[in-house]
Amino acid sequence: MEFWKDETEPIKAFIELFNRAKQDTELYEGLKKVNQLIWFDYTENGPNCSFYVDCRGGEVKVSPGKPDDQPDLTMSLSADDAHRSWSNKLNPVMAITRKKIRIKGSATGLLKLAPKLKKVATIYNVTLKDLGWESKIIS
Amino acid sequence: MKGSTGHFLSVNLSDGSTNSFCPPIDYYSRFIGGAGFAARLFVERGNFETDPLAPDALLIFSLGPFAGLRLSGASRFSAAACSPLTGHWADSSCGGNFAPELKFAGFDGILISGKAEKPSVLVISDHTAKVETYPELWGLGVEKTTAALKHKFGKASKTLVIGPAGENLVKFACIINDGHSAFGRAGLGAVMGSKGLKAIVVRAKDRNFIVEDPIACRKLVSELNSRIKESVTLSVMRENxxxxxxxxxxxxxxxxxxxxxxxxxxxxxxxxxxxxxxxxxxxxxxxxxxxxxxxxxxxxxxxxxxxxxxxxxxxxxxxxxxxxxxxxxxxxxxxxxxxxxxxxxxxxxxxxxxxxxxxxxxxxxxxxxxxxxxxxxxxxxxxxxxxxxxxxxxxxxxxxxxxxxxxxxxxxxxxxxxxxxxxVHAKGLEAPMHDPRGGGHGLALTYAVSHRGACHVSSPMLFMEMGACYYPEIGFDYELDPLSSENKAESAVLAMALGSLENSACLCQFADREITIPEWVALFNSVAGFNWEIHDMMKAGRRIFYLQRLMNHRYGLRAEDDKISSRLLTPAVDGAPEGIKIEFDKMKTKFYNLMDLDPETGIPSSKTLVDYNLETEADIILKG
Known part of the structure; x- marks a missing residue:
C-alpha cells in the first residue's frame, strides 16, 4: 500500500471520517437519503480491511468489517484508491470505467452523494490531520 | 454484403412509384450505414441546390449493419436531409423498434423524393412497398395517427409519424416512432411534411438476419449483452x-x-x-x-x-x-x-x-x-x-x-x-442541454465542428470528458479535466471519428460505452465481414466526418462557421465553472492542424482526401 502502514489504518481513518460527516447537517441528511446498506470492501489489502455504512431507516451507522445483512451496494477497491477517492482526487466515473472501482448493487444512492465529495474531502483532510497523519494528505 | 440486405427502397411520392435498388457494394465498408451511408447516397443522387422543403429534396432513412441484431443499443437508425432549420446537411438518429423491422422487411433504408398530391402513408412489408392516400390522417396528432395506423395495419406494425408541426413545416418538426422515440433534431419532420407524407408503416414476417460469422457473432453479442445488463452506469440509467x-x-x-x-x-x-x-x-x-x-x-x-x-x-x-x-x-x-x-x-x-x-x-x-x-x-x-x-x-x-x-x-x-x-447554437442548431462551460470544454469544440451543428450525440466527447471512456488501443488512455482545454483537440479527433462510427453503425451512445475498441472491430467483422483492423475502422469514421464536411462546404459553410454562440464562451457567473474561460480558438486551431483542415475553407487537403479515398466524392461535391 502506498499510503497505509497496515490494513487497520485506512479503516480507522474512514470510520472517523464518516462519524465526523454525520455531524454535518447537509451530509447527514444526504446520507439518510441514500437509504442503503453500503459495504466498502477493501479486502484486497487484507481480510479486515473493510467497513460499512448503514443509512437505512432514517439513521446512519458506521462500523468496521462486513455487515451481517446483505449489502444493497458493495464497492470494492484498494485502500489507496479509497484514500484518493475520499480526498476527491479520484474521478469516480473514470475509476469505474477502468475497473479500479467494482460495484455490485444499485449505485443510485451514491449518485446523490457525488456532488458532496468536495465537502467530504475537506472533512477528510481535517480528520487525517487530527489523527496525526498530515503526511497522508494529498495536496 | 452480410448484416445488410443490399437493397434500398426508393419512393417517388409525386407519382407514387416505389422501387428497390442496390447501392454500390463498396459504400457499405466505406460509409458503413446510417448517417455515413445516407450522406454518400445523397452525393450520388441528391441536388445541393434544392430547397430543403422542395418536392425534389431527398429524405433518406438509413439503417446500420447491426439493426436486427439482438444486441442492446443496436436498434437505432438515421434520417438525413438538407435541414430546413440550418440550411445545410444534417442527420438525426432514433431508437425504438422501426429499424429492425425495416431490415427484416428486406431494406437497408428508404430514399424518398417528390411530393404526394394528397396526404399519404408509405406502407412497407416483406420486400414490397406502396404509397396509399390517407387524407383523414392529416391534421391529427402523433398519438391518434399512430393508433389509427396500428388499428389498420396491426399492433405489430411499426410506425414513423409526423404531427401537425411537420405538416405546417415548423422548422424543428420531428418524426416519431411508435409514439415514443424521435428523430428529434434538424427539422426532418418538416421535410417529411413538405412531401405530404404523414407516416411510414412497416411490417415484416421474416426475422432472418444473416451475418458473416454466426458463431463468433453469437458469442460476442452474448458477452456484450451480459456486460451491458450488469453495467453499473447502465443499471443506474435503467433505474432512473x-x-x-x-x-x-x-x-x-x-x-x-x-x-x-x-x-x-x-x-x-x-x-x-x-x-x-x-x-x-x-x-x-x-x-x-x-x-x-x-x-x-x-x-x-x-x-x-x-x-x-x-x-x-x-x-x-x-x-x-x-x-x-x-x-x-x-x-x-x-x-x-x-x-x-x-x-x-x-x-x-x-x-x-x-x-x-x-x-x-x-x-x-x-x-x-x-x-x-x-x-x-x-x-x-x-x-x-x-x-x-x-x-x-x-x-x-x-x-x-x-x-x-x-x-x-x-x-x-x-x-x-x-x-x-x-x-445558443452552432451552425443554426440549438444547443442541447449540456453546457460546455461545466460539462466540458471539449464539448464546445465538438459542438462547433459537428456537421449538423450543436449536437451532443455527434461524438462521445461528453462521455470522454467525464471519464466514461477508456480506449488505450487508439491512444485514449489519459484522464481529461473537463474544465480545461488540455488534450481536448487530440481527444476531439478521436471523438469525431468515434461519433461518425456510432451514428453510421447506429449504435446507442449509452450502451456503446461498454464496448471496447477491439470488440467494435470484432462486431463489424463478424456481422458485416469487413475484415477490419482497428485503424481501418477509425479511418472509416474519419472518412465519414470528412465527407459530411465536404457536403457542408458545398452548402456554403466555411471554417469561420465552426463556432458556437458567444454566450457559451463567456465565463459562467455562478456554479462550479464560475469565471473559467473556454480557450476555444486554441482548441480549434489545434484540431484543424491535427485533422489537416484548411483554416479558411474548413475542408481537408487534397492529400488527405486521397488518403481517405474520397477523391471521387470530392470531385462530385466540389466540382458538381
Whole structure:
C-alpha cells in the first residue's frame, strides 16, 4: 500500500471520517437519503480491511468489517484508491470505467452523494490531520 | 454484403412509384450505414441546390449493419436531409423498434423524393412497398395517427409519424416512432411534411438476419449483452432514466438554466432529477428493441394542472428543455410539455431553446405583448408555454407562431441584432442541454465542428470528458479535466471519428460505452465481414466526418462557421465553472492542424482526401 502502514489504518481513518460527516447537517441528511446498506470492501489489502455504512431507516451507522445483512451496494477497491477517492482526487466515473472501482448493487444512492465529495474531502483532510497523519494528505 | 440486405427502397411520392435498388457494394465498408451511408447516397443522387422543403429534396432513412441484431443499443437508425432549420446537411438518429423491422422487411433504408398530391402513408412489408392516400390522417396528432395506423395495419406494425408541426413545416418538426422515440433534431419532420407524407408503416414476417460469422457473432453479442445488463452506469440509467445524473450535472455546472445564463440552481437539481421522476410518476420502464438498458420511461400523473394518462415520459433533454432552461423546476410540467411536443411532432430541444430565447427577449423588452399576440412571457411560466405557446408554434398561429416556428436563430434574425445575443447554437442548431462551460470544454469544440451543428450525440466527447471512456488501443488512455482545454483537440479527433462510427453503425451512445475498441472491430467483422483492423475502422469514421464536411462546404459553410454562440464562451457567473474561460480558438486551431483542415475553407487537403479515398466524392461535391 502506498499510503497505509497496515490494513487497520485506512479503516480507522474512514470510520472517523464518516462519524465526523454525520455531524454535518447537509451530509447527514444526504446520507439518510441514500437509504442503503453500503459495504466498502477493501479486502484486497487484507481480510479486515473493510467497513460499512448503514443509512437505512432514517439513521446512519458506521462500523468496521462486513455487515451481517446483505449489502444493497458493495464497492470494492484498494485502500489507496479509497484514500484518493475520499480526498476527491479520484474521478469516480473514470475509476469505474477502468475497473479500479467494482460495484455490485444499485449505485443510485451514491449518485446523490457525488456532488458532496468536495465537502467530504475537506472533512477528510481535517480528520487525517487530527489523527496525526498530515503526511497522508494529498495536496 | 452480410448484416445488410443490399437493397434500398426508393419512393417517388409525386407519382407514387416505389422501387428497390442496390447501392454500390463498396459504400457499405466505406460509409458503413446510417448517417455515413445516407450522406454518400445523397452525393450520388441528391441536388445541393434544392430547397430543403422542395418536392425534389431527398429524405433518406438509413439503417446500420447491426439493426436486427439482438444486441442492446443496436436498434437505432438515421434520417438525413438538407435541414430546413440550418440550411445545410444534417442527420438525426432514433431508437425504438422501426429499424429492425425495416431490415427484416428486406431494406437497408428508404430514399424518398417528390411530393404526394394528397396526404399519404408509405406502407412497407416483406420486400414490397406502396404509397396509399390517407387524407383523414392529416391534421391529427402523433398519438391518434399512430393508433389509427396500428388499428389498420396491426399492433405489430411499426410506425414513423409526423404531427401537425411537420405538416405546417415548423422548422424543428420531428418524426416519431411508435409514439415514443424521435428523430428529434434538424427539422426532418418538416421535410417529411413538405412531401405530404404523414407516416411510414412497416411490417415484416421474416426475422432472418444473416451475418458473416454466426458463431463468433453469437458469442460476442452474448458477452456484450451480459456486460451491458450488469453495467453499473447502465443499471443506474435503467433505474432512473437518462436524467439519472441530472442532480450531479447541476453541481458540475453542466445543466443550462434560464437560457444558459446560469450554471447553478440547487433546489432544481433534486426536483428534476431522474430518481424524483421514478418516485413520483414512473409506472414502468420501456426499451428499444432488444435492449436491456430500458432507459425509456412510462409515466402517469393523476392529478393537478399537468395530469397526463399513462404514456411515454420525458428523457433528460426534455426535462431540462422544459425545466431549468425556461426557469421552471416543475417536473410534472416537463412531462406534460414533452407529451405535447411528441403529439405535435416537435423537437423538444429546439422548441424549448426557442421558447427560452423568446422569454429572454420579452424580459429585455426586445419583443412585447404586441409581438406575442397579447401574451405576457416570463421565466418559469410553464402554464403559458403549455397552454398557448406549444400549439401556437405547431400551428404557426399568428405573428408569434410564425416567429418561433422558424427556430431561435431565424427568430433573432427577424427581431433584431440584440436578440442574437440570446441565441445558443452552432451552425443554426440549438444547443442541447449540456453546457460546455461545466460539462466540458471539449464539448464546445465538438459542438462547433459537428456537421449538423450543436449536437451532443455527434461524438462521445461528453462521455470522454467525464471519464466514461477508456480506449488505450487508439491512444485514449489519459484522464481529461473537463474544465480545461488540455488534450481536448487530440481527444476531439478521436471523438469525431468515434461519433461518425456510432451514428453510421447506429449504435446507442449509452450502451456503446461498454464496448471496447477491439470488440467494435470484432462486431463489424463478424456481422458485416469487413475484415477490419482497428485503424481501418477509425479511418472509416474519419472518412465519414470528412465527407459530411465536404457536403457542408458545398452548402456554403466555411471554417469561420465552426463556432458556437458567444454566450457559451463567456465565463459562467455562478456554479462550479464560475469565471473559467473556454480557450476555444486554441482548441480549434489545434484540431484543424491535427485533422489537416484548411483554416479558411474548413475542408481537408487534397492529400488527405486521397488518403481517405474520397477523391471521387470530392470531385462530385466540389466540382458538381
Amino acid at each position: 432514466g437518462t436524467a439519472a445524473n441530472l442532480e450531479g450535472g447541476v453541481h458540475l455546472g453542466d445543466v443550462p438554466i434560464r437560457n444558459f445564463t446560469s450554471n447553478f440552481w440547487e433546489e432544481m437539481a433534486e426536483a428534476l432529477t431522474g430518481s424524483t421522476l421514478s418516485e413520483k410518476y414512473l409506472k414502468r420502464r420501456a426499451n428499444c428493441d432488444f435492449c436491456s438498458v430500458a432507459c425509456k420511461r412510462i409515466v402517469e400523473i393523476t392529478e393537478g394542472p399537468f395530469a397526463i394518462p399513462k404514456g411515454p415520459g420525458p428523457e433528460y433533454e426534455t426535462i431540462v428543455s422544459f425545466g431549468s432552461l425556461i426557469g421552471s423546476m416543475d417536473l410534472a410540467a416537463t412531462c406534460k410539455a414533452g407529451k405535447m411536443c411528441n403529439d405535435l411532432g416537435m423537437d423538444t430541444i429546439s422548441c424549448g431553446a426557442t421558447i427560452a430565447w423568446a422569454l429572454e427577449a420579452f424580459e429585455n423588452g426586445d419583443i412585447g405583448v404586441e409581438e406575442c399576440d397579447g401574451l405576457q412571457l416570463k421565466w418559469g411560466d410553464i402554464n403559458t408555454i403549455i397552454n398557448h405557446l406549444l400549439p401556437t408554434i405547431a400551428e404557426k398561429r399568428g405573428g408569434l407562431g410564425e416567429l418561433l416556428a422558424g427556430g431561435s436563430v431565424a427568430a433573432a434574425r427577424k427581431t433584431g441584432s440584440k436578440t442574437r445575443e440570446y441565441n
